[in-house]
Amino acid sequence: MTKVLVSDPIDQAGIDILSQVAQVDVRTGLSPEQLVACIGEYEGLMIRSGTQVTADVIEAASHLRIIGRAGVGVDNVDVPAATRRGVIVVNSPEGNTIAAAEHALALMLSLSRHVPHAHASTMAGGWDRKTYVGNELYKKTLGVVGLGKIGSHVARVARALGMDVAAYDPFISAERAQMLQVRLLPLPQLFAEADYVSLHLPRTPDTENLVNAALLATMKPTARLVNCARGGIIDEQALADAVENRVIAGAALDVYAKEPLAADSPLRLVKERLILTPHLGASTEEAQENVAIDVAEQIRDVLLGLPARSAVNIPGLTAEVMELLKPHLQLAETLGLLLSQLAGGQISELEVRLQGEFASHPAQPLVVAALKGILSAALGDSINYVNATLEAKERGIHVLEVKDDASRDFAGGSLQLSSRSPRGNHSVTGAVFTDGELRITTIDEFPVNVTPSRHMLFTRHRDMPGIIGQLGSLLGEHNVNIASMQVGRRIVRGDAVMVLSLDDPIPPSLLAVIHGINGIQAAHPVTL
Numbered sequence: 001m002t003k004v005l006v007s008d009p010i011d012q013a014g015i016d017i018l019s020q021v022a023q024v025d026v027r028t029g030l031s032p033e034q035l036v037a038c039i040g041e042y043e044g045l046m047i048r049s050g051t052q053v054t055a056d057v058i059e060a061a062s063h064l065r066i067i068g069r070a071g072v073g074v075d076n077v078d079v080p081a082a083t084r085r086g087v088i089v090v091n092s093p094e095g096n097t098i099a100a101a102e103h104a105l106a107l108m109l110s111l112s113r114h115v116p117h118a119h120a121s122t123m124a125g126g127w128d129r130k131t132y133v134g135n136e137l138y139k140k141t142l143g144v145v146g147l148g149k150i151g152s153h154v155a156r157v158a159r160a161l162g163m164d165v166a167a168y169d170p171f172i173s174a175e176r177a178q179m180l181q182v183r184l185l186p187l188p189q190l191f192a193e194a195d196y197v198s199l200h201l202p203r204t205p206d207t208e209n210l211v212n213a214a215l216l217a218t219m220k221p222t223a224r225l226v227n228c229a230r231g232g233i234i235d236e237q238a239l240a241d242a243v244e245n246r247v248i249a250g251a252a253l254d255v256y257a258k259e260p261l262a263a264d265s266p267l268r269l270v271k272e273r274l275i276l277t278p279h280l281g282a283s284t285e286e287a288q289e290n291v292a293i294d295v296a297e298q299i300r301d302v303l304l305g306l307p308a309r310s311a312v313n314i315p316g317l318t319a320e321v322m323e324l325l326k327p328h329l330q331l332a333e334t335l336g337l338l339l340s341q342l343a344g345g346q347i348s349e350l351e352v353r354l355q356g357e358f359a360s361h362p363a364q365p366l367v368v369a370a371l372k373g374i375l376s377a378a379l380g381d382s383i384n385y386v387n388a389t390l391e392a393k394e395r396g397i398h399v400l401e402v403k404d405d406a407s408r409d410f411a412g413g414s415l416q417l418s419s420r421s422p423r424g425n426h427s428v429t430g431a432v433f434t435d436g437e438l439r440i441t442t443i444d445e446f447p448v449n450v451t452p453s454r455h456m457l458f459t460r461h462r463d464m465p466g467i468i469g470q471l472g473s474l475l476g477e478h479n480v481n482i483a484s485m486q487v488g489r490r491i492v493r494g495d496a497v498m499v500l501s502l503d504d505p506i507p508p509s510l511l512a513v514i515h516g517i518n519g520i521q522a523a524h525p526v527t528l
């Protein structure tokens with residue numbers, strides 16, 4: 001029975017979905033050693049932010065096919081290691097957007113009105129109405145850093161609260177910002193102008209310690225900073241100093257460079273004007289149900305052999321694209337498998353040419369499918385859509401994509417793969433006909449019209465009387481049944497190709513005899 005490990009607390013709705021297709025073991029709080037020891041039993045792993053899926057875990061995960069992160073960030077998963085092993089990593093890009101945005105807004109409001117500190121003082125017996133005089137958000141400027149899903153929602157609500165909203169996001173268009181009624185500003189200007197800054201960008205090598213002592217020093221002394229995105233974007237010592245020394249008026253954090261927050265973190269020493277929550281941005285009942293369902297459905301689908309909706313390590317290959325391009329992907333994979341057998345391995349360059357209607361499709365998924373086909377001849381089942389690009393790169397296959405929409409060879413267009421290898425150059429073209437059937441339409445530039453079948457034989461020969469007869473008799477003598485035969489040539493009595501679909505594979509001893517037929521220049525048995 002297929003087994004899935006759930007190693008962090010996950011909403012029951014997700015467990016119920018996984019249970020439809022697998023035995024689900026919920027084992028939270030495993031040590032890294034315990035996880036490495038048991039992961040080999042599982043085909044699926046479902047986590048939140050607590051489990052660290054390191055390269056060691058992936059190395060030990062001999063049966064693992066999918067890691068599902070019930071949330072957005074996959075920074076606790078070694079995605080390159082998973083990709084290398086062909087393990088799909090999926091997440092839930094939108095399930096907790098509202099929860100995280102509302103938490104940022106809650107922190108902003110709490111900070112402005114000193115809610116946690118006023119509460120603590122009242123609970124301790126006080127009645128202090130002077131210390132906790134706050135500020136209004138109305139007519140203040142909010143600077144949003146990262147205007148993606150969460151940042152956009154924060155911006156919308158802030159606009160409704162009467163705030164002026166500016167943003168810094170180098171990857172957002174002016175039109176999108178205008179639609180959200182947000183002014184785009186350079187980062188230094190945003191920090192200098194804002195009364196509130198809210199961070200909603202990912203942690204990457206570029207954003208690490210982006211908010212440092214120098215940037216904090218440019219903020220207004222009345223300004224407040226909120227980070228509900230990722231730890232490590234703010235220099236925590238610099239922030240503790242800035243709040244303590246009133247360089248800024250306050251800060252609220254939900255995320256930390258290292259989680260759980262260390263007992264001796266300088267942040268814990270700041271007693272006023274700083275609010276800390278323990279990574280609660282996604283912790284609403286609604287968000288936990290959303291992400292659990294979203295990710296469990298994807299794990300279930302992948303275990304059933306279906307595509308995943310939001311795989312982070314198969315760029316461009318969403319379930320929708322897979323469904324839309326199913327026969328085209330199949331064609332690319334078949335042509336790749338065929339080409340690798342014609343080329344005889346060691347391909348150093350692959351050109352993927354999308355011709356006519358084909359050029360209207362995204363090239364990347366077709367390239368990945370072609371590479372999967374090419375590499376599966378050598379690597380079998382260990383190659384998949386996840387690791388094909390990486391494996392090809394590591395084998396030194398240089399890929400060129402060409403879109404040629406002017407070509408008018410077939411109504412639905414065609415796909416041509418051409419290879420360079422030490423044994424020569426080869427090319428194959430194929431098309432998807434209206435009935436969804438695949439056809440091979442050229443081999444090494446010779447026109448043919450062949451439906452791919454499991455066993456095939458391709459020859460290059462001189463177009464002269466007797467060759468076809470000799471080959472047919474030879475196959476008959478060795479009990480190899482011919483299902484169909486096609487000959488392609490460009491000029492009479494010139495070079496030609498022959499394509500035979502066979503019911504049986506060609507025995508190696510027979511191949512040597514075929515090579516000996518006068519006029520046969522090359523013969524390639526192919527298994528698809």
Ligand SMILES: NC(=O)c1ccc[n+]([C@@H]2O[C@H](COP(=O)([O-])OP(=O)(O)OC[C@H]3O[C@@H](n4cnc5c(N)ncnc54)[C@H](O)[C@@H]3O)[C@@H](O)[C@H]2O)c1
Pocket residue numbers: 072073093096097100145146147148149150151168169170171172200201202203206207228229230254255279280281282283
């Ligand atoms: N606290 C929580 O529990 C919690 C919950 C969900 C998400 N998050 C985090 O919130 C952040 C935002 O999530 P999202 O779903 O909105 O992601 P998103 O991908 O929709 O948006 C991120 C935005 O950041 C922008 N960006 C990237 N690099 C930038 C840079 N150097 N400067 C400025 N902008 C940059 C991107 O262009 C994008 O628009 C992520 O870090 C995510 O991990 C935290």
Ligand SMILES: O=C(O)CC[C@@H](O)C(=O)O
Pocket residue numbers: 048049050070071072073074096279281282283
């Ligand atoms: O509560 C969690 O699992 C963390 C959620 C959040 O940081 C995310 O990346 O989705």
